[in-house]
Amino acid sequence: MTDHPAQDAKSANGRDDGRSIGTLTQENGAAISGEARIAAYQLVDYLERIGVEVVFGLCGHTIIALLDALGKSRVRFVSTRHEQVAAHAADGYARASGKPGVLMTHLGPGLTNATTGVANAALDSIPMVVIAGDIPSYYYGRHPHQEVNLHKDADQYDIYRPFCKRVYRVDRVADLPRIVERAFHLCKTGRPGPVLVDVPMDILSADLPVGSFQKEPPPVAASTIDPSAVARIIDTLASAERPLIYVGGGVISAHATRALASLAEALEIPVAHTLMGKGCLPDGHPLLIGQTGFWGVPIANEMCRAADVILAVGTRLAEANSSSWNPEFTFSIPPTRLIHIDIDAAELGRNYPTELGVVADAQSALSALAAEAQGKSHRARPGLRKKIADGLASFAANWKSEWDSDQFPLRPERILGELRKAVPEDGFIVTDVGWNKNGVAQQFRFTIPGTFITPSGLATMGFGPAAVLGVKVAQPNRAAVALIGDGAFSSNMSVVATAMEAEIPAVWVVMDNSAYGTIAGLEEMHYGWSFGCLFESKGKPYSVDYAAVARACGAQGIAIKAASELGPALKQALASNVPTVIQVPMENAPTPTPGYWNIMDIYRKGQ
Numbered sequence: 080m081t082d083h084p085a086q087d088a089k090s091a092n093g094r095d096d097g098r099s100i101g102t103l104t105q106e107n108g109a110a111i112s113g114e115a116r117i118a119a120y121q122l123v124d125y126l127e128r129i130g131v132e133v134v135f136g137l138c139g140h141t142i143i144a145l146l147d148a149l150g151k152s153r154v155r156f157v158s159t160r161h162e163q164v165a166a167h168a169a170d171g172y173a174r175a176s177g178k179p180g181v182l183m184t185h186l187g188p189g190l191t192n193a194t195t196g197v198a199n200a201a202l203d204s205i206p207m208v209v210i211a212g213d214i215p216s217y218y219y220g221r222h223p224h225q226e227v228n229l230h231k232d233a234d235q236y237d238i239y240r241p242f243c244k245r246v247y248r249v250d251r252v253a254d255l256p257r258i259v260e261r262a263f264h265l266c267k268t269g270r271p272g273p274v275l276v277d278v279p280m281d282i283l284s285a286d287l288p289v290g291s292f293q294k295e296p297p298p299v300a301a302s303t304i305d306p307s308a309v310a311r312i313i314d315t316l317a318s319a320e321r322p323l324i325y326v327g328g329g330v331i332s333a334h335a336t337r338a339l340a341s342l343a344e345a346l347e348i349p350v351a352h353t354l355m356g357k358g359c360l361p362d363g364h365p366l367l368i369g370q371t372g373f374w375g376v377p378i379a380n381e382m383c384r385a386a387d388v389i390l391a392v393g394t395r396l397a398e399a400n401s402s403s404w405n406p407e408f409t410f411s412i413p414p415t416r417l418i419h420i421d422i423d424a425a426e427l428g429r430n431y432p433t434e435l436g437v438v439a440d441a442q443s444a445l446s447a448l449a450a451e452a453q454g455k456s457h458r459a460r461p462g463l464r465k466k467i468a469d470g471l472a473s474f475a476a477n478w479k480s481e482w483d484s485d486q487f488p489l490r491p492e493r494i495l496g497e498l499r500k501a502v503p504e505d506g507f508i509v510t511d512v513g514w515n516k517n518g519v520a521q522q523f524r525f526t527i528p529g530t531f532i533t534p535s536g537l538a539t540m541g542f543g544p545a546a547v548l549g550v551k552v553a554q555p556n557r558a559a560v561a562l563i564g565d566g567a568f569s570s571n572m573s574v575v576a577t578a579m580e581a582e583i584p585a586v587w588v589v590m591d592n593s594a595y596g597t598i599a600g601l602e603e604m605h606y607g608w609s610f611g612c613l614f615e616s617k618g619k620p621y622s623v624d625y626a627a628v629a630r631a632c633g634a635q636g637i638a639i640k641a642a643s644e645l646g647p648a649l650k651q652a653l654a655s656n657v658p659t660v661i662q663v664p665m666e667n668a669p670t671p672t673p674g675y676w677n678i679m680d681i682y683r684k685g686q
């Protein structure tokens with residue numbers, strides 16, 4: 080007996096594990112005899128062996144061999160109602176566990192449905208392995224059912240080429256072990272990202288010699304920084320008048336936040352960050368000045384602009400956080416001097432002239448820099464901490480009273496206020512795009528790195544409702560709340576059914592403004608109305624009872640009717656251990672935008 084009931088059912092030939100004794104053919108065509116086992120079962124055994132706990136996916140005729148193997152293994156399979164949901168859940172799992180997310184999809188429409196989720200992971204440098212079924216290899220080019228073949232036969236894997244670190248198609252079963260090992264190795268080394276392994280269904284059902292999956296991804300030491308570069312950077316920072324450290328998501332994913340704090344404190348240097356870098360120092364740290372860019376905070380933009388030297392670490396210096404690279408708003412490089420450390424050489428020197436670029440892991444680089452900085456004398460920076468505290472306080476004064484507002488529909492800030500009180504410090508806040516992402520990045524306080532999970536590079540609406548599933552699977556003992564707009568929730572509502580089936584007690588707080596509010600606001604600002612952005616029926620606001628949708632799935636659904644109900648509802652939801660949707664009517668108020676976004680100069684209203 081096994082500990083999995085399904086494993087006790089024997090297959091028709093009396094074996095329960097896909098094994099057969101017979102003659103096999105080696106790669107060179109020579110016959111060998113020995114024990115063989117179907118590739119799909121060996122693949123799933125391998126996943127188990129290398130520590131894969133969970134696979135997210137959706138079935139199709141090309142992958143049921145894998146499903147049979149998964150069902151008989153210890154690897155958990157979370158079956159979703161849409162492949163985009165599976166991809167975002169695998170992404171959320173990777174962010175909250177630090178391990179690669181694993182996604183399994185059917186061919187053609189399954190793989191294309193997952194595209195958005197995989198691309199979202201790619202642009203946020205999230206490690207992921209995508210295993211996709213494909214048409215039988217012997218039908219390549221005959222245009223079998225669901226083959227992608229308009230420009231090239233059997234071409235589905237090329238759809239993933241622009242955003243995957245590597246796309247593999249397995250043309251011979253003997254290649255499967257090597258390719259799967261490479262996929263797990265590549266997805267997490269260097270700059271992490273998704274890797275696709277596209278497997279024709281006949282190859283999943285082919286025999287492989289037992290023990291073919293031998294090789295495991297090698298342990299890889301982090302890329303380090305040259306000692307002479309360390310000395311040069313520390314000398315530059317210590318002698319600068321207004322130095323600044325600018326931090327991106329690479330610092331969080333490399334677990335380099337302690338080293339960052341140690342460096343900043345040793346030389347008394349202020350720290351600003353990108354969206355993905357939020358949490359790099361605990362909010363409230365006296366040297367932390369917050370997020371830069373369009374939705375940033377004024378003191379962060381101001382001090383970045385005025386810095387004489389910036390050390391940027393683990394960031395792309397991307398458009399949103401750099402105010403579209405307009406020198407009047409966030410970075411003025413030159414005259415500011417830039418030193419840039421990143422794991423990916425392609426990021427160095429692209430958007431700004433760079434005095435020194437370093438290709439290194441953020442953890443090893445910041446640790447080396449912090450060690451060199453200890454005890455080092457540096458220029459005095461009188462008044463720095465007061466300047467930061469005053470700057471942050473004067474901006475926060477703009478919305479301070481809204482955090483307690485009793486207004487109904489609620490002010491978005493009140494929702495943040497209740498959330499901060501109800502969710503433990505080590506709980507996860509998973510956002511989507513919209514007020515939720517921008518407001519949380521600007522105004523919400525985090526003290527534990529990695530607890531803010533948000534879609535940055537692709538900024539995908541629909542990420543939050545699904546990613547929270549993976550986050551909660553990765554960290555079942557910590558709270559996980561998705562703070563999302565009604566547009567985002569309605570684009571992926573099937574997540575509630577999946578949470579019920581897979582027993583994932585996620586909480587979704589739906590900020591309901593009956594609109595794609597952020598875009599509605601933009602259109603209103605530039606064109607005087609919000610055509611195409613409001614939820615309406617017969618010319619009147621149209622509102623969905625999302626709480627009732629949750630109840631229809633068997634989950635908890637709570638409709639908030641007064642501001643004072645939100646705090647108790649959150650506490651109850653988190654304590655209940657039941658998937659819960661909390662629907663919160665909210666005013667469509669814009670997030671403050673202290674920075675700049677070039678799109679504002681493009682809109683032109685005509686007749």
Ligand SMILES: Cc1ncc(C[n+]2csc(CCOP(=O)(O)OP(=O)(O)O)c2C)c(N)n1
Binds near residue numbers: 539566590597598
């Ligand atoms: C898949 C996708 N489609 C469109 C957009 C453009 N977009 C950015 S914000 C937004 C509105 C989101 O609406 P909602 O979830 O209700 O949040 P709100 O803006 O109201 O806070 C849209 C449509 C996007 N980012 N992703």
